[in-house]
Amino acid sequence: MRSRVNRRLIAGIAAIGAGALVLTGCADTGSGGGDGPGDVGEADGVVTIYGTIADTEAELLEQSWADWEAENGIDIQYESSKEFEAQIGSLAQAGNTPDLAIFPQPGLLGDLASRGYMQPAPEGVADNVASGWSEDWAAYGTVDGTLYGAPLMASVKGFIWYSPSLFAENGWQIPDTWDGLLDLTQTIADSGRVPWCVGFGSDAATGWPGTDWIEDLVLRQAGPEAYDKWVANDIKFTDPEIKQAFESVGEIILNPDYVNAGFGDVVTINSTPFGDPATALVDGDCVLHHQASFYDGFITDAGGKVAEDGDIWAFLTPAAEAGSNAVTGGGEIVGAFSNDEDTIKVQEYLSSADWANSRVSLGGVISANKGLDPSNASSGILTQAIELLQDPNTTFRFDASDLMPGAVGSDSFFKGMVAWVNGTDLDSVLSQIEAAWPSD
Numbered sequence: 092m093r094s095r096v097n098r099r100l101i102a103g104i105a106a107i108g109a110g111a112l113v114l115t116g117c118a119d120t121g122s123g124g125g126d127g128p129g130d131v132g133e134a135d136g137v138v139t140i141y142g143t144i145a146d147t148e149a150e151l152l153e154q155s156w157a158d159w160e161a162e163n164g165i166d167i168q169y170e171s172s173k174e175f176e177a178q179i180g181s182l183a184q185a186g187n188t189p190d191l192a193i194f195p196q197p198g199l200l201g202d203l204a205s206r207g208y209m210q211p212a213p214e215g216v217a218d219n220v221a222s223g224w225s226e227d228w229a230a231y232g233t234v235d236g237t238l239y240g241a242p243l244m245a246s247v248k249g250f251i252w253y254s255p256s257l258f259a260e261n262g263w264q265i266p267d268t269w270d271g272l273l274d275l276t277q278t279i280a281d282s283g284r285v286p287w288c289v290g291f292g293s294d295a296a297t298g299w300p301g302t303d304w305i306e307d308l309v310l311r312q313a314g315p316e317a318y319d320k321w322v323a324n325d326i327k328f329t330d331p332e333i334k335q336a337f338e339s340v341g342e343i344i345l346n347p348d349y350v351n352a353g354f355g356d357v358v359t360i361n362s363t364p365f366g367d368p369a370t371a372l373v374d375g376d377c378v379l380h381h382q383a384s385f386y387d388g389f390i391t392d393a394g395g396k397v398a399e400d401g402d403i404w405a406f407l408t409p410a411a412e413a414g415s416n417a418v419t420g421g422g423e424i425v426g427a428f429s430n431d432e433d434t435i436k437v438q439e440y441l442s443s444a445d446w447a448n449s450r451v452s453l454g455g456v457i458s459a460n461k462g463l464d465p466s467n468a469s470s471g472i473l474t475q476a477i478e479l480l481q482d483p484n485t486t487f488r489f490d491a492s493d494l495m496p497g498a499v500g501s502d503s504f505f506k507g508m509v510a511w512v513n514g515t516d517l518d519s520v521l522s523q524i525e526a527a528w529p530s531d
Contacts, residue, residue: 142193196493241442288377301508352377388455503527
């Protein structure tokens with residue numbers, strides 16, 4: 092979220108020393124990770140959780156479980172880190188893991204599970220996943236037939252945020268095709284405004300917002316079957332379907348007439364933190380911004396009201412043809428390194444509809460849990476996103492970079508987006524991304 096602040100496993104030997112310092116508090120509790128898979132540790136009333144969720148969202152996360160925490164006599168100690176993806180692998184190697192981790196991508200959990208670091212999901216969690224999520228969502232926490240993690244929150248990606256009043260004043264219409272979006276962009280530019288604000292900055296994960304653009308276009312142009320083959324590397328980054336998606340995105344983000352409103356020009360995309368365009372939108376400095384449903388919270392924090400008749404609203408990135416119901420999205424998976432009674436209780440609660448409704452009712456986020464009441468969402472956009480996730484007619488695909496091996500999805504793909512924006516030619520970028528794909 093945020094997660095989106097997503098991704099990346101960089102488990103180098105040089106990082107282990109620094110990584111081992113991050114969760115020393117967790118190790119000292121006696122409930123920290125380190126139990127072998129299937130081993131039951133000793134409960135001590137403390138459960139440590141590590142993740143990427145930070146700032147206001149972290150405060151709301153802690154609020155979401157506060158009542159349950161008091162009722163059950165368990166002290167949940169949460170720690171966030173912008174370097175989660177880089178550190179969690181090192182912590183696992185060093186035997187200094189938290190009890191639970193909130194993974195912003197299934198691929199990272201899967202990598203650690205395949206190497207024997209993760210605990211299989213206990214029965215209560217497995218039951219909650221079976222009743223609360225679709226088979227697709229359950230699969231994101233499953234490795235080689237074993238469930239290791241349960242989904243937590245979710246997001247629908249590909250929303251384009253805009254000001255309804257600004258559109259009304261200028262007579263601009265919401266487009267229903269990709270070509271219509273390009274036409275709208277040119278119309279805004281012709282009016283004397285720079286249409287788009289774009290920010291790829293996210294510390295060590297800089298570039299991830301660009302991967303979301305590409306994933307949207309692959310799904311909307313090439314279709315879900317091609318998208319799945321791309322995730323499996325049966326379709327390469329260098330293949331025509333993927334190159335077309337890059338070229339389509341480039342028509343907007345590489346055009347100096349179209350970006351980067353409120354921040355400069357194309358070269359500022361990589362240095363603009365992904366959250367900053369929220370303020371530019373609310374202040375009226377930019378007209379359009381591409382970001383997931385979780386951006387609702389960023390806009391609210393920037394002082395904007397998210398509503399169809401409010402300061403900011405959003406529409407889904409249109410497909411090549413009108414009427415497409417295909418969307419990309421993301422979410423977190425909660426996995427365990429420990430297997431003591433307290434950890435299991437917390438893991439079961441976080442996988443329940445009760446927790447999903449508790450957190451969503453606090454605002455700014457959604458979940459794909461079937462037991463979530465959409466009316467608990469804090470804005471119309473989030474209600475719409477929940478309904479999309481719960482609609483059996485929606486073609487949903489998880490963020491591709493989160494499903495790809497870490498060396499690609501959260502490393503070379505990110506870096507490739509940065510290099511492309513910085514001027515590296517597209518064929519070279521695609522070849523460099525593809526070259527990082529593991530050989531086995």
